[in-house]
Amino acid sequence: MSRFRGIWQASLNATKKALTWNVDDWIPPAEKYIFNFSSKEELKKWHLYSDAEFGGLSSASLEIKDDANKSSGVFSGNLSRDVTEGTKWNITRSGFCGMRSKKFDGFIDLEAYDTIALRIKGDGRCYISTIYTENWVNSPGQMEDNSWQSFVFVPKDNWYIAKIPLDHYLPTWRGNVIEAKLEMNPSRILGMSLSVNADGGVPGANAGPGDFKLEIDWIKALRTQ
DSSP, rough: OHHHHHHHHHHHHHHHHHHTTTGGGOOSEEEEEEEEOOOOOGGGGGGEEGGGGBOOOOOOOEEEETTTEEEEEEEEEEEEOOOOOOOOOSSSSEEEEEEEEOOSSSSSOOOOEEEEEEEEEEBBEEEEEEEEEOSSSOOOOOSSEEEEEEEEEEEBEEEEEEEEEEGGGGEETEEEEEEEOOOOOSSSEEEEEEEEEESSSSSSSOOOEEEEEEEEEEEEEOOOO
């Protein structure tokens, strides 16, 4: 009888919990950490890319910086418009570097949030924040993830929290904006990236070839409404 009594008691407890639920249990928190650059373990979640993969001469690194008991990520390098002589790649532009997260285990659901926030310290350049979602824009046979991009202007030498509403991210295809009315699916996010280009950006931002440096404390999703 004790075994059946135990099952009955467990069922009764579950029923009581269901009847006394708190509304707060059903509301997601106001913010959700996506990435936190607090240790070297965080570096395992990212990989670097640049025009060097296609014959360019740009370079990048990603490290963890420890400063007064506080850690942050440092994405830095050099942007070059030059191309290796005799390269087999017929590239039309160079001068870009990026850091892209490895794919999440499945995906993350940001349906309850409306804004991406980044605590960063930069060099006066304009960076690009990209969100990768499960493919639903391109044809069924297209293997690439959908990408959504927004500029992030980073003031020089001061920590700054950049807040980007999700509806400010534009659908892109290989760096070009798709001229169609499309809507992101925030419940199926596969990864993110930050990148920098020698050209482009917002008016007033530093541009051109040369060194770049972006420090990153964390990346969060916010619910502001």
